[in-house]
Amino acid sequence: MEVERPAQQGATEQPVASTSAPASIDVRGLNFAYPGLDGRPIPGIPPLLRDLTFSLPPGSTCLLLGANGAGKTTFMKILGGKHMIPEEAVRILGRAPFHDTALTTSGELAYIGGNWQRDIAFAGTSIPLTGDFPAQRMIDSIPGVDPERKKRLIKVLDIDPSWRMHQVSDGQRRRVQICVGLLKPFKVLLLDEITVDLDVLGRADLMRFLQEECSSRGASIIYATHIFDGLEFWPSHVAYLAGGRLALFKEAKDIPELAQGRLLGLVYGLLNDDREAQIKVRGPVSTEWDPSREGEVAAFSYAFNNGWVPGTMNTSLSTNAVMRN
């Protein structure tokens, strides 16, 4: 197998995205709250995402970071057109991702995330996937694909087309999932923590391939992850989500830790600051469980996860979440 080694830590040159072209991804004052069981905003709970504003030019490779529960997946799903939001709040390639369904059906906007399970969710229960088919059939099921691109992806992801999909390991299944998701030449790609199951070489090859896609075709990628090793070479931008806001959004060239090969140290510091800020706001948490306070605790935990700051609460719950699978 031919493998490409990841860039040396500490001696990295970050990609630079084009700044003169119109933005690939443009977010203007985005607020988002999940609705309660009655489908309405939950009173007294601020939006999960608050007044998010940023834009990425074509050719960007943006790392999206944040603690568990910070809202990364939610944000990526919004960008991917899976939640309904006001049309003007998010523009992908100048279009509204939820309302302009051609963006996703054409493959121009691609979202790869979540698990590919062996079970099929059906009417509230789940049925084991019993089909026996090779990886090649999954890959060939996408119509209108450039055969050279297909070959290249199979090689980059080191896929054996004869793998039986019900027998392969999680990492092998993940490789096929990623391959299928990348067959169409995207213009904007949203990757939500999809490299967890990949071994270190597989991940390095994939990240290098994705970076080339951005530099050669002007495509843009946002990649949300908790795995940072060897990624210093990859981003043109870094974003950190905390308390519903972008606590950091910078070009890679303005982040010395990347050139020094210390991305992990940077994220560790950001997570630590984030946690300390949360503790200051909420005080110590009781470890005693009182079942009579279940509703209150659920509301508290939601508010805590969202970095709610009493007194500065923004109650403009502008969005009803409508989910598109």
Ligand SMILES: Nc1ncnc2c1ncn2[C@@H]1O[C@H](COP(=O)(O)OP(=O)(O)OP(=O)(O)O)[C@@H](O)[C@H]1O
């Ligand atoms: N469908 C939903 N309905 C209500 N709340 C939700 C829903 N999905 C997620 N949440 C809440 O939104 C918050 C953010 O979740 P999200 O999955 O976006 O975070 P994340 O940053 O991707 O976390 P992780 O790093 O753990 O994957 C969490 O508090 C979660 O409980």
